[in-house]
Amino acid sequence: GENVEQHPSTLSVQEGDSAVIKCTYSDSASNYFPWYKQELGKGPQLIIDIRSNVGEKKDQRIAVTLNKTAKHFSLHITETQPEDSAVYFCAASIWDKLIFGTGTRLQVFP
Amino acid sequence: EAGVVQSPRYKIIEKKQPVAFWCNPISGHNTLYWYRQNLGQGPELLIRYENEEAVDDSQLPKDRFSAERLKGVDSTLKIQPAELGDSAVYLCASRGDRSNQPQHFGDGTRLSIL
Numbered sequence: 001g002e003n004v005e006q007h008p009s010t011l012s013v014q015e016g017d018s019a020v021i022k023c024t025y026s027d028s029a030s031n032y033f034p035w036y037k038q039e040l041g042k043g044p045q046l047i048i049d050i051r052s053n054v055g056e057k058k059d060q061r062i063a064v065t066l067n068k069t070a071k072h073f074s075l076h077i078t079e080t081q082p083e084d085s086a087v088y089f090c091a092a093s094i095w096d097k098l099i100f101g102t103g104t105r106l107q108v109f110p
Numbered sequence: 111e112a113g114v115v116q117s118p119r120y121k122i123i124e125k126k127q128p129v130a131f132w133c134n135p136i137s138g139h140n141t142l143y144w145y146r147q148n149l150g151q152g153p154e155l156l157i158r159y160e161n162e163e164a165v166d167d168s169q170l171p172k173d174r175f176s177a178e179r180l181k182g183v184d185s186t187l188k189i190q191p192a193e194l195g196d197s198a199v200y201l202c203a204s205r206g207d208r209s210n211q212p213q214h215f216g217d218g219t220r221l222s223i224l
Contacts, residue, residue, distance in 0.1 A: 004152075034212055043114070043201055043215035044153065051210065089152050096141075096205075097166065098213060100152025 002027040004092050006101025013080050014109055021104045023090035024072040032093035033066060033073050037086045038103075044089060048075070080108045112136065114216035116202050122222045128190035131219045135183065135204030143213060144177060144187050145201040153201050153215075159185065189221075197223045 003026040013019050025033075031052040036044035050057045050064045050073065057064050061080075066073040077084055085108045090101040115134040123129050135142050140161050145153035156175065158166040161182040170177065174193070179185040189196055199218040205211050 032210075036215075041217070043203075043217045046212050046214065049212055091152070096158070097155060098153075100154070103150070103152055 002030055002092055002094050002097075002099040004090060004099050004101045006090050006104060008104060009102065010105045010107070012107045012109065015080060015082060017080055019075075019077045019080055019084070019106055019108075021075045021088055021090065021106075022072060023074070023092075023101050024070075025092040025099075026071065027092070027094055028068075028071065030092040030094045030099075033064070034091050034093070034098070035062075035064060035075050036089045036091065036100075038089060039086045047088075077106075080106075082108050082110050084108050114202055114204055114214055116200075116216035116219055118219055119217065120220050120222075122224065123192055124224050125194055126191040128188065129192050129221060130186050130188045131200050131202075131221075133185045133187070133202030133216060135185075135202070136206075136214055138206065139204035139214075140182065140207050141205040142179060142185050143203040143205075144185070145203065145215075147199040147201055147218070149198070156187070192221075192223050194223050197221055 006023045034049035037047045038044045061078045063076040087103045089103050091098045142159040144156040147153040157170045159179045177187045199220050201218040203213040203215045205213045
């Protein structure tokens with residue numbers, strides 16, 4: 001079955017710096033890759049997603065890139081702010097089944 | 111629009127007791143999911159419904175877990191009897207029917223087994 005690996009597990013950055021989180025997946029049939037942000041005591045909130053027919057997608061300070069050949073995708077957050085601090089999960093979807101990574105705890109220091 | 115609503119938010123029970131969780135999906139969303147999220151891990155799918163039909167329950171431990179979605183809207187997930195290892199956050203998600211619709215999650219029920 002599909003397996004998703006996510007790195008790093010923790011990431012600390014200074015406010016205004018960029019943050020990058022990377023994920024790899026195993027099943028080449030996966031065709032949809034969402035990213036979720038989860039704050040303490042809350043459910044995962046979708047922040048951006050990308051489909052396998054697209055290589056890059058951007059939404060303001062957030063961008064996602066996908067390399068289907070290498071089977072990896074990345075989340076890029078620019079100009080980080082303290083409110084970006086949370087746990088971020090990548091996921092890969094095959095046949096409408098989401099397989100999540102193990103999460104990255106991002107801390108943005110003022 | 112209102113999001114996915116789950117209740118209760120927290121539940122503490124002793125092992126071997128039964129427990130139930132309730133989910134109200136986003137209006138008009140016919141696809142509903144139950145996930146379990148262990149501490150420090152990503153969510154893992156337990157069951158997926160299309161309307162009232164369970165189309166993927168391969169990850170649901172059927173000896174003690176059950177779920178229903180009788181009218182194709184609200185859903186309940188039950189554990190009987192609960193075991194210590196069932197302590198986790200139970201998340202519900204729903205998705206619209208148009209193509210390329212993402213899953214939207216509720217805030218979950220945090221279950222603690224004593």
